[in-house]
Amino acid sequence: MVQCSFSKETLNKIEITKLYPPRSDRLRLEKKYHSLIREDLTLNRIVSFVGNKTIPFLRLYRYKEAFAFDFVQRFLKYFNLTSNDYVLDPYVGMGTTCFASMLHHIPSVGVDKLPVAVFVAKTLPLFFSLKEGELTSCFERLTKIVHSKEPAEVALDVPIMRLAFTNENLLALRRWKTVIDELDQPLKDIFKLLFLSILEECSFTSKDGQFLRLKKNKKFLKPEEALKRKVREAEEDIIRIKHFFGYHNLDKEYLPTIFLGDARELSKISFERPPSVIITSPPYVNRYDYSRTSSLELCFEFVKNFEELKKIRFGLLRSHIESKVSSEEKPPHPSVAEVIEALSHKRLNNPRIPHMLTAYFIDMKKCIEEWRKVLAPNAKVAMVVDNVRFEGELIPVDLILSEIAEEEGFQVKEIIISRYKGNSSQQMRKYGKIPVRESVVVWQLKT
Numbered sequence: 207m208v209q210c211s212f213s214k215e216t217l218n219k220i221e222i223t224k225l226y227p228p229r230s231d232r233l234r235l236e237k238k239y240h241s242l243i244r245e246d247l248t249l250n251r252i253v254s255f256v257g258n259k260t261i262p263f264l265r266l267y268r269y270k271e272a273f274a275f276d277f278v279q280r281f282l283k284y285f286n287l288t289s290n291d292y293v294l295d296p297y298v299g300m301g302t303t304c305f306a307s308m309l310h311h312i313p314s315v316g317v318d319k320l321p322v323a324v325f326v327a328k329t330l331p332l333f334f335s336l337k338e339g340e341l342t343s344c345f346e347r348l349t350k351i352v353h354s355k356e357p358a359e360v361a362l363d364v365p366i367m368r369l370a371f372t373n374e375n376l377l378a379l380r381r382w383k384t385v386i387d388e389l390d391q392p393l394k395d396i397f398k399l400l401f402l403s404i405l406e407e408c409s410f411t412s413k414d415g416q417f418l419r420l421k422k423n424k425k426f427l428k429p430e431e432a433l434k435r436k437v438r439e440a441e442e443d444i445i446r447i448k449h450f451f452g453y454h455n456l457d458k459e460y461l462p463t464i465f466l467g468d469a470r471e472l473s474k475i476s477f478e479r480p481p482s483v484i485i486t487s488p489p490y491v492n493r494y495d496y497s498r499t500s501s502l503e504l505c506f507e508f509v510k511n512f513e514e515l516k517k518i519r520f521g522l523l524r525s526h527i528e529s530k531v532s533s534e535e536k537p538p539h540p541s542v543a544e545v546i547e548a549l550s551h552k553r554l555n556n557p558r559i560p561h562m563l564t565a566y567f568i569d570m571k572k573c574i575e576e577w578r579k580v581l582a583p584n585a586k587v588a589m590v591v592d593n594v595r596f597e598g599e600l601i602p603v604d605l606i607l608s609e610i611a612e613e614e615g616f617q618v619k620e621i622i623i624s625r626y627k628g629n630s631s632q633q634m635r636k637y638g639k640i641p642v643r644e645s646v647v648v649w650q651l652k653t
Contacts, residue, residue, distance in 0.1 A: 225600050225640065227548075231540045235605040242620050243645075249624035252277040253487075253590050253644060258302065262443035262450050263333045266436065267326050267403045269300035270413055271494070273487055273590055278306035281485050281588045281646075287312050289460075294481035294581075296469035296488075296573065297523075301327025303485045304462035309451050314462040315477060317469055319522050321508040322402065322500050328464045329399045332392040334456045338444050344393055345437045348385050349430060358383040361505035364512045369420055370409040370502060378429045379408060383506060398507065400440065404432035405502040413499050469523065470569055472576040480582035487590035488573070489525035491566040491603060496522060523573075524565035531561040538571045541606050545599050552597045559596050571610050578614045578651065587616065587649040590624070593642045604645040616649040 222240075226233040251257050257274025258264040264275055287293070289311050295303035298316030304327060307314035318324050357380030361367060371379065379401075386397045407427050411418050427435075467475050469488075489496065497504065497519040509515045520530060537543040546560045554560075577587070591603045608618045626641035 231544050232600070232602055232605075235541060235602055235609060239605050239608060239618065239621060242618055243623065244620060245623045247623070247625060249277065249280070249622065249646065252280065253624045253646070262447045263330050263440075264300070264302060264305060266333075266440060266443070267300055267330075267399060268406070268413070269323075269326065270499075271487075271489075271496070272299045272302050275302055275306050277590075278303050278485055279310070282306065282310055282312065284588070285483055285586050287483060289313070291482045292477075292479055292582075293483045293485060294477075295486045296472070296484065296577070297486050298327045298464060299323050299487075301330055301462065301464065304464065305330055308456065308460045308462055311457065311460050313460055313478065315475070315481065316462055316464045317467045317472070317475055318464075319466070319468050319518075320496050320500065321466060321518070322503040323496075324464055324466045325395075325507070326399060326402075327462070329395045331456065331461055332396050333440065333443070334447070335392055336396070336440075336444055338441065340393075341396070341437050341440050341444075344389070344397070345434065348382075348397075352378075352381050352385045352430075355381045355384040357381050358387065359510070361509050361511050361515065364501065364505050364509075364515055366411070366418060366420075366501050367505050370411045372426075375408050375426065375429060379405070379506070382429050382433065396440075400433060400436045402503045402507065404429065404436055405506065407432050409502065411502065418499050418501055468521075470572040470576060472580050475580075477580060480580060480585070482582045482585050484577060484581070484585070484587040484589065486588075488570065489523050490592040490594070491525050491563060491601070492592065492594055495519065495526035495528060523569050524562065525569075527556055527558050527562055529558075529562045529565040531565045535564060535568055537564050538567050539606050539610060541602070542567045545596075545601050548599050549597060552599075554597060563596075563601070567606065567610075570607055571614075574607070574611050574614050574616070578616070581651050583651065583653045585651045586619075587611075587647070587651075589647050589649075590644065591647060592627070592644045595640065595642055600640065600642065604643070604647050608647055608649070611647075611649050615652050617652055619648045619650055622646040622648065 222236045252274040255270050255272045257276050261275045291312055293307045293312055293314040295316045298318040300323060301316055304314040304316045308331060316327050357377055360380060382401060386401055389397060406413060408429050409426060410420050410422055410424050412421050465475050504515055537546055542563060546563060549560050591607060593603050594601050604621050612618060623643045623645050625644050627644060
């Protein structure tokens with residue numbers, strides 16, 4: 207899917223009845239929730255990572271799938287949250303929700319299945335413990351000894367690792383990993399985060415859409431040069447943090463707790479108390495495989511070989527095209543079944559799209575069931591979701607998940623359209639230019 211702006215004139219011309227077949231279950235959903243849908247296109251820039259590019263510390267690690275710090279601030283205020291609340295992000299990503307909650311003195315907990323996400327979310331608050339010049343001093347010391355170090359073991363049997371780097375850069379990166387692993391905490395994890403953040407720019411790869419693409423003509427940096435620049439950015443942020451947030455030192459009482467865990471099975475998570483709010487964004491059902499886009503980070507730090515990488519891949523929420531579905535698993539909502547039936551009569555560019563859709567909504571239903579079990583009475587939810595379109599078939603993810611949530615005891619308060627997106631150029635040529643909304647669904651758990 208490509209981002210695409212639509213004029214009000216275009217949007218007004220498109221009637222809901224023209225988006226779906228007559229008597230469609232999806233049309234029923236649109237009519238059911240029509241009065242609860244509203245636009246707030248001021249959310250456009252802050253439902254994406256773009257808004258974090260100027261935020262101290264959050265800008266250090268490029269996590270494209272994150273929403274922005276300002277988005278979390280908007281909804282902390284929207285829900286009138288205080289230090290008495292307890293915020294949950296069950297798909298914590300780089301930890302923006304927990305980071306923002308911490309700075310507003312609101313306790314929080316985050317969960318994610320992707321090890322690199324958990325590491326970044328845990329590590330970002332550690333930057334507040336640094337003194338000005340501390341990183342630079344450590345970096346200068348490391349540059350004097352790194353070239354004498356033995357290269358660290360990494361997952362070299364993963365194909366992308368053999369293609370992503372020149373031999374010289376790969377050797378240098380492995381030596382930097384060795385010298386960073388010898389540091390004491392918290393510098394060890396802080397430098398490790400900076401190290402992981404430079405892997406892409408030291409390689410022939412580019413995080414492009416759903417893939418980690420190889421670009422053989424790409425200009426890359428040498429590890430020492432890239433790391434020096436990242437250290438400089440972090441030092442700037444240590445100075446800037448007072449101007450952004452009014453203080454440098456954190457109250458440890460509000461440090462977030464981050465778990466490596468599964469949003470589909472929250473019974474294994476040790477919550478301090480029932481969370482009163484969820485602010486989150488799950489993986490979108492758009493073929494993105496986070497184990498592929500983060501494969502360099504995973505291979506340098508979190509997996510020893512290709513088998514361990516595959517185990518992570520097939521353990522993630524099933525939003526990507528390699529998702530496996532058993533013969534017993536069926537679409538959990540009539541609109542999903544309707545779409546899959548329609549797609550069965552079309553020539554798909556990937557025959558696994560119906561499996562992905564089935565698996566995604568089954569998994570999301572499990573997640574919503576888990577939220578009902580762990581949340582406090584009257585708990586509120588703000589969740590960013592993205593509608594999708596495959597071979598002309600529009601899938602209103604926001605409405606389907608909202609009705610599933612209703613079945614699990616939530617009340618749908620409103621559905622806020624944050625922006626409209628286009629489809630791939632191929633789809634628009636074949637099926638027309640149809641706006642696909644990205645929305646924030648707002649729910650409340652009934653008592």
